[in-house]
Amino acid sequence: MLIPLYGRAEIVRRGERLVADPRAVELVEAIDYDFARFDGLPSLVGAAWRTAVFDHWVEAWLDRHPAGTVVEIGVGLNTRYERIAAGRGRWIELDLPDAMALRRRYFADDERRRSVAASVLDDDWLDLAADTRPGPWLFVAEAVLGFLDADEVHGVLDRIARRLPGSTVAFDSWGAWMRENQEEHDALSRVTARVRWFCDNPADLAGPVHGFDLVESVRLTEAPLAVLERLPADVAAGLSTLRTEPQVLSYRLNLATVGAA
Ligand SMILES: C[S@@+](CC[C@H](N)C(=O)[O-])C[C@H]1O[C@@H](n2cnc3c(N)ncnc32)[C@H](O)[C@@H]1O
Structure with missing residues (x-):
């Protein structure tokens, strides 16, 4: 969670437009860590x-x-609520107890936002989500599911599908390339977390997950134009090379609905 935080802070510090997140800069300055x-x-x-x-x-x-x-x-230390809520939605923010303890030093609940210290593998948080009405529900798991094993990923998505059918889920997935290469991966090789769920074809989740319907699945290089237009110039200049890199080819961002009849 510190790497994406630092990534957003660096974008802001360099004056880039990819993500507007001044709070990330403040957090990097406040947290005692060798970023x-x-x-x-x-x-x-x-x-x-x-x-x-x-x-x-x-x-x-x-x-x-x-x-x-x-x-x-x-x-993690994501600031999506600050960045885009703009008075819309109710927000439930979930993370493991130790990560949530750090988060709570810098973020407070309010009338729209509630933090929960729990594992996604527990059940209670889903009860809380179901009680937060009127819905519908969007579940966002950014750089999270890959750190579970395949059965756990299937179980989490299937529980959401059965409890709140018709929900939308946004998540990312690493393919088999990562299985062979994570020890050399630029970021993962510097931390202890390891990817355990490898998925080359997210549409295959239609097997284990009730009513799984893949709405969109894109590589970073296939991001919406509104995102590609904001890439730093040096990254945009290398897009055609990136499009053929195995690491980029094997990583997908996915949007699905689950549990619909
Ligand atoms: C790579 S970070 C991503 C953080 C955030 N989504 C972002 O994009 O900045 C992965 C996050 O997943 C959390 N996580 C890992 N296993 C989890 C679990 N079983 N239940 C809930 N959160 C978990 C970690 O604590 C960490 O905050």
Whole structure:
């Protein structure tokens, strides 16, 4: 969660437009951590790029459902609520107890936003989401599901599908390339977290997940134009090369509905 935070802060510090997140700069200054160990990693821009796509999807969903509920699974130190809520939606922000303890030093609940310290593998948080009415519900799991194993991912999505049918889920997935290469990956090789769910074809989730319907699945290089237009110039200049890189080809951002009859 510190790498995406630093990625957003670096975008702002460099005067880039990919993600507008001045709060990330404040957090990097406030948190006692050697962020410089991540300096220059390509994954910093990659993380901000990913966030911009998720923001784009959440914005579009909130435009259609301004009274709906956004559930951020594994919220980390993300500031999506600050960036795009603009008085819309109810927000539930979930993370493991130790991560949530850090988050709560810097973020407070309010009348629209509620934080929950729990694992996505627990059940209670889903009860809370179901009680946050009138819906509908958008579940956002940005850079989270990959750190579970395949059965856990299937179980989480299937529980959402059965409890709140018709919900939308935004999540990302790493393909088999990552299985062979994460020890050399620029960011993962610097942290202890490891990807455990590898998925080359997110449409395959239609098997284990009730009513799974893949609405959109894009690589970073296929992001909506509104996102690509805001890429830093040096990254935009290298887009055609990136389009053929195995790491980029194997990573997908996905939008699905679950549980619909
Ligand atoms: C790579 S970070 C991404 C954070 C945030 N979504 C973002 O994009 O900035 C992964 C997050 O998932 C959380 N996480 C990992 N396993 C989890 C679980 N079982 N339940 C809830 N959160 C989990 C971690 O604590 C961490 O905050």
